[in-house]
Amino acid sequence: MKLTNYKKILLNLLFKEKVYRNELINTLKITPSSLTYILNNLKKNKYISIFQENQRIAGRPKHFVKLYKDNWKSIGVRVGRESLGLTVFNGYFEELEKISIKLTKSDIGNENLPKVIKKIINKISSKEDIVAVGIAFSGKIIKNKVYSNILNLKDFEPKNIIKTLIPNATITIINDVEAIATEEFVKHGGKKILVINYGTGIGACFYESHGIYEKSERKVIELGHFHAGGSERCYCGLVGCLETVASDYANLKKYKYKNLNIKEFISNQENYENDLNEMRNLYKSYRKKAEELYKDTFDYLAIFISNMIKLLTPEKIILSGEGVSKWFVQNLEKKISSISLNPISITFSGLRNNIEYGASIDALREHILKLKF
Ligand SMILES: [Zn+2]
Incomplete structure (x- = not known):
């Protein structure tokens, strides 16, 4: 399907919120009069609104376009x-x-x-x-x-x-x-973004943008079910999934419930809410204890994340989810940097997403x- 200039303009506005007339003339490579024609049509049909920016310096007023608020x-x-x-x-x-x-x-x-x-x-x-x-x-x-x-x-x-x-x-x-x-791409840009979501489960997505007009490539990575070793059978049916040894389930098991198994935990997760909260905040009062408790998690994640960096060469790594904190990200960064040639930086986003x-x-x-x- 050919992307018309009408659709290109709307896609620009979807991803950028506000676009100047001049930007559109340059990126769409159309004449000012053609743009005016298209914009007027879009405006008439309540797809967009056109605004005039007040300039302090004298000159031609700058016009910008936004999606129509109520349509x-x-x-x-x-x-x-x-x-x-x-x-x-x-x-x-x-x-x-x-x-x-x-x-x-x-x-x-x-x-x-x-x-x-x-x-x-x-x-x-x-x-x-x-x-x-x-x-x-x-x-x-x-x-x-x-x-x-x-x-x-x-x-x-x-x-x-x-x-x-x-x-x-x-x-x-x-x-x-x-x-x-x-969301990360729309709000903060980037071409190759690796998002890792960490909590009781572990998921990831590699987002590679091909610009606004092309569909971005989004590869969902089932990181939590990558093989990590150990003998526990996961709820997915496999044995030794990363989630059985390095997720908040694994941490909680070490922290409080030696005999917990992952299937039981997943189906009754709401019963463990208070314990999870307590554990996730442990570092605030008992830093040493928290470091010990999470050590295996950092070790495992360091292996899997550094391998993914080699494989995908992301320019940005985001760590989100309810299981992470600034403390968590700092420790993980330290661990990964200790086994890599170059220091790596991870953006903490937690539950902000x-x-x-x-x-x-x-x-x-x-x-x-x-x-x-
Ligand atoms: Zn699994």
């Missing part, structure tokens, strides 16, 4: 093991509504999860003008079907559920770490590509 309402949904989150955005990506529902064992699975998804969408004040819905799952996405051990999903098709509630919206399904990488925002961007991109011009 690009979208929803980002995040489905994790602990909770289901939803945010409604306008065309400026301001958060209009934010809803979250805690999930328990009885809410997950192919049969139960649709009820909770419907419930959260029905809580939105108005569904009528929503143009795009992006849903991010902790799990594997193959051809719009979700497979997730921790959410107990197999061949799960969320599109059908959303379609019954918001029939006209463009719907996309992505992995949650993919959504984090998308807005998975809903990343999911929403993904759905709006698809929506723009589907528009008829």
Whole structure:
């Protein structure tokens, strides 16, 4: 499908929030009068707004373009093991509504999860003008079907559920770490970004951007199920997965529950919430003890991350998730640098990421590509 200048302009605005007229003339290589023609059409149909910048120095006023605030309402949904989150955005990506529902064992699975998804969408004040819905799952996405051990999903098709509630919206399904990488790219740029999400599970995504017009390459890496050794059978069926020896599950086992096994832990995770919190904050009062407890985790992660750096040569490494802290990142950096030739730098993002925002961007991109011009 050929990308028209109309779509190119909208994609620019989706990724950059605000673009100057002159930038568009230069990047699209079109004449000022053609641009004026296109912009007027887009404006007339309420796709964009055109603003004039007040300049202190005399000269021609600079014009910039933004998406029309009220015509690009979208929803980002995040489905994790602990909770289901939803945010409604306008065309400026301001958060209009934010809803979250805690999930328990009885809410997950192919049969139960649709009820909770419907419930959260029905809580939105108005569904009528929503143009795009992006849903991010902790799990594997193959051809719009979700497979997730921790959410107990197999061949799960969320599109059908959303379609019954918001029939006209463009719907996309992505992995949650993919959504984090998308957000990182939109907000902070970068060409090759490696995002590692660490908590009770370990996931990763390698995001390689080919600019605004081409679909970026996003490789979801199931880091938590890479072989690390040991004899414990993982909930995924394999033996010796990284998650069995280096995740917050493994740390918690060492910290408090010697006989814990990963299958039991994953299906009853909500029962361990307080213990996990306590453990994740241990470094604040008992630094030495925390360093000892997390030593294996840092050793294992150092091996896997330095290998990934060799393989993918990322220019930016982001560490996100509820299991990480500044202390965690510093220790991991130290460990990796001690086994590498060059010091490496990891950006701590913790829970700052807005998975809903990343999911929403993904759905709006698809929506723009589907528009008829
Ligand atoms: Zn596994």
